[in-house]
Amino acid sequence: MPEPRIEVTSEDIARVVARFYERVRAHPGLGPVFARHVSDWPGHEARIVAFWESAILGLPGYRGSPVTVHREARDVRPGMFAPWLALFDMTLREELPEEAARAWSALAHRIGRTLRAGVTERETLPGGVPKLI
Template identity: 35%
Template sequence: MRQSPFPTPNPDLYTEEEISKLVHEFYAKARKDPSLGPIFEEHVIDWDAHFVQMTNFWSAQLRGTSRFRGAPMPKHIALPDLSASLFERWLALFKQTTKELDNAELEQHANMIATFIANRLWYGYQMSHNPDIQPVELNTI
């Protein structure tokens, strides 16, 4: 059995309120971003439902809850014209948001997961859209 590269979820380190704040503040930034905003606005039909889904996702990752149900890869692969710079911008905004929350454990854990997710989604996107070309890694510094 393969062990997760992430810290074990811990409900004592992160509150549901912190996770909800992370999700809402991140998407407030992303929706205003000149490169990410138009993509989100075009493809997210119901923002309230999206907030619930993303809060459930991050709660599962950070607190170990089991409310999340979804498959992010197919949804991202279906989007047209994504690029490494868009994934890098998403990650930069995410890291900016976690830093502002002033919880070092949440920042470290969430950023580790977000970096992994950004890389996996970008890799999957490249493999789906350009299977004959060697995938390139994100600049995730």
């Protein structure tokens, strides 16, 4: 088994994901967007746990393309990533030791930049000209 990138367990990951999505569902801006796309919360959370287990612990099991999913949602906007990351950071700080929270946050922010760039690509015209309306 590969060495974990961050000192967390599968149980830590599941706990963080569950608490984070409690907050997402209650968020006035993010909650409605997620509600339009997620009908099976336990299944969604299990996929996200598998994603983080793969990214952090090197475990197999996650299959998918987060950029494609967020792009195909059609209503995910670049400005949604800041509140998403703020909620995630708050959850990490509350649920994990400081060093693990800081390391996971750094990874989440790198992934967030990739997702935001993927969504932004959809919001441009040929030649990279921003699509403003």
